[in-house]
Amino acid sequence: MSVHQPEKYPESGQEADADVIIIGGGPSGLTLSILLGSQGVRVICLDREEVSKTLEKRFDTRTTAISYGSMKVMDRAGFWEELEPKGCRIEDIKITQNGSPTLLNFLAQDVNARAFGWIFENKDMREAMYGTIEKTPSITHEGGVCVTRIDFYDDLNSVTLQDGRTFYAPLVIGADGRGSFTREALKIGVRQWSYHQQAVICNVVHEKPHHNMALEDFRADGPFAMLPMNDNAQGAHRSGLVWTEDTRSRESLMQLSDEDFLAALNDRLPAEYGQATAIAGRAAYPLGLIHSHRYTGHRTALVADAAHGIHPIAGQGLNLGLRDVAEIGDRIIQAHKAKQDVGSVDLLSAYERARRPDNMLMAGVTDALVKLFSRRSKLLSPLRAFGLKMVERSHPAKRFFMRQAMGTAGLIPDMIKDEHKKAS
Numbered sequence: 001m002s003v004h005q006p007e008k009y010p011e012s013g014q015e016a017d018a019d020v021i022i023i024g025g026g027p028s029g030l031t032l033s034i035l036l037g038s039q040g041v042r043v044i045c046l047d048r049e050e051v052s053k054t055l056e057k058r059f060d061t062r063t064t065a066i067s068y069g070s071m072k073v074m075d076r077a078g079f080w081e082e083l084e085p086k087g088c089r090i091e092d093i094k095i096t097q098n099g100s101p102t103l104l105n106f107l108a109q110d111v112n113a114r115a116f117g118w119i120f121e122n123k124d125m126r127e128a129m130y131g132t133i134e135k136t137p138s139i140t141h142e143g144g145v146c147v148t149r150i151d152f153y154d155d156l157n158s159v160t161l162q163d164g165r166t167f168y169a170p171l172v173i174g175a176d177g178r179g180s181f182t183r184e185a186l187k188i189g190v191r192q193w194s195y196h197q198q199a200v201i202c203n204v205v206h207e208k209p210h211h212n213m214a215l216e217d218f219r220a221d222g223p224f225a226m227l228p229m230n231d232n233a234q235g236a237h238r239s240g241l242v243w244t245e246d247t248r249s250r251e252s253l254m255q256l257s258d259e260d261f262l263a264a265l266n267d268r269l270p271a272e273y274g275q276a277t278a279i280a281g282r283a284a285y286p287l288g289l290i291h292s293h294r295y296t297g298h299r300t301a302l303v304a305d306a307a308h309g310i311h312p313i314a315g316q317g318l319n320l321g322l323r324d325v326a327e328i329g330d331r332i333i334q335a336h337k338a339k340q341d342v343g344s345v346d347l348l349s350a351y352e353r354a355r356r357p358d359n360m361l362m363a364g365v366t367d368a369l370v371k372l373f374s375r376r377s378k379l380l381s382p383l384r385a386f387g388l389k390m391v392e393r394s395h396p397a398k399r400f401f402m403r404q405a406m407g408t409a410g411l412i413p414d415m416i417k418d419e420h421k422k423a424s
Contacts, residue, residue: 009298012153014168018044018140019342020332021159021169023147023182025049027064027122028304028321029175030129035077035329037139041336044167046159048176050144051130060122061281062201063227063240065090065214065315067117069407069416070322073329076415083128087118088230091212093405095388097373097381098219099268103388106402116214116405117319119227119240147176150185150300157299157343171343172300173328178290180306186297192290195311195370197222200243200253202282203229204265205236207274215270218373218384221246222287223313224268239273241265242312244287254284287311291363295352299343301328308359311366313373319407320362326413327354358411 020036022029025047033045053059066074066087074080093116095104108116133139142161149160156168174182183190199222210228217224222244229238243265245253253261258279265276290309295302304321328351335342373384391397403409408416 009152009154012156012158012168014153014156014158016156016169017167018042018169019171019336020044021046021157021167021172022175023159023172024175024177024180024306025141025143026175026177026304027125027129027318028325029173030126030133031074031077031322032173032175032303032325032329033139033141034079034129034132034136035073035325036332037133037136038076038078039333039336040138041332041342042138044140044142044169045133046145046147046161046167047141047143048146051141053144054126055123055130057123058281061203061283062122063119063203063229064122064125064318065117065119065227067316067319067405067407068113068115069412070319071118072416073322073326076326077132079128079132082131083120083125084118086124086128086230087120088228089115089212090117090119090214090228091115093214093216096215096217096270097385097388099217099270100385103385104392104398104401106398106405108402111399111402111406113406115212116402117315117407119214119229121229147181150182152298152300169343170299170341171332174300174302174306175304177305178309180302182300183292183302183306186300186302188297188302189293190290191293192288194286194288195222195374196247197244197287197311197370198247198252198284199287199312200241200245200282200284202241202279204239204241204276205232205278205280206239206269206276207237208272209237210239210273213272217268217270219244220374220376221249222370222374225315226269226273227315236278237273241279247286252284254282258282289363289367291360295356296348299348301348301351303328307355308363310363311370313366313369314362315405316362316366316407320359323358323407323413323416324355326415327351330413330415354411354413361410 019042022045091108093106094102146162151158157172160166215226225242227240303324
């Protein structure tokens with residue numbers, strides 16, 4: 001797969017301000033910044049949000065599932081040791097349908113793992129990442145800035161900010177989300193559609209401990225998930241709720257008072273949790289699929305949501321993006337150590353060849369799952385339940401799906417493979 005490139009670009013006549021400019025300061029952009037910076041790659045990370053603002057509790061009340069595979073990327077970057085104590089391990093995953101008894105049960109101990117992954121509050125992840133960036137001299141993090149222009153030259157690309165400053169680097173990486181400015185600057189089209197669903201999220205306090213269990217209940221209006229969180233300072237048991245609803249319905253869960261929302265939640269909440277007694281941080285996010293026609297341009301690459309965004313039905317959105325980070329990060333580090341061009345056509349082409357099949361496969365799988373479980377059919381419901389039970393009874397199939405949940409199976413980067421050793 002070749003990188004789109006005109007016949008000739010002019011010389012910039014400038015010196016590079018960094019080896020890599022990363023546009024976007026979300027989890028993917030920050031992780032890539034740290035991964036590269038830890039190996040001496042000079043990075044400028046341009047973040048539209050002010051650091052102080054992102055650390056306010058009301059800025060982002062979401063939680064994020066970090067798979068075992070993604071943990072390896074964060075560990076290689078060097079901030080996992082600081083981050084891990086703030087997360088809650090997922091040791092047990094239960095899958096049901098329409099509130100049924102458990103149809104499929106995954107236990108981390110069955111694959112000799114301490115966890116399938118961890119649930120973190122987004123604020124805690126940012127704190128750990130910012131702390132690492134402050135201690136890494138080769139990273140410059142610019143918060144509260146807006147990118148207004150990207151220019152392409154033969155030897156370097158330039159990125160101009162709204163305040164008039166311009167930075168030059170041989171490689172620009174867009175980690176700037178589904179509405180990526182970088183992707184627009186490259187004139188890259190996308191394939192996309194809406195699922196006519198939104199995820200209503202909040203943190204829930206409940207009576208009984210979750211025992212590190214994650215629950216996913218498949219329903220026609222979308223999955224209902226409870227994700228284990230650490231107890232709060234008062235010792236109350238907590239889980240993160242992801243309640244998917246059909247946006248074509250006249251009434252939304254977001255229109256309910258907290259009291260009425262709690263009542264609706266308790267009507268659906270499994271007995272293992274006891275009663276839900278409080279919620280915090282309720283918000284809603286529309287769900288859809290988006291996939292870029294290509295991931296690269298002249299001295300430019302897209303990663304994570306700037307390249308692809310999927311339904312959260314399998315909890316792999318950020319984890320899929322961190323596979324991009326691992327793949328392109330490894331290639332940049334190797335090129336930098338060998339004093340090669342980090343923005344070369346060969347490097348970018350290899351990155352896209354490595355990541356596109358995996359991302360397309362996951363997009364296809366999640367899309368199929370959404371459509372399969374969203375169909376209201378008296379015939380399909382028992383067939384879906386039968387299929388889940390068959391996986392439960394088949395050790396090879398069950399082990400395969402557990403490895404998928406851990407993010408350690410499939411077309412994964414070397415950094416995530418079990419045999420890969422952490423670089424010294």
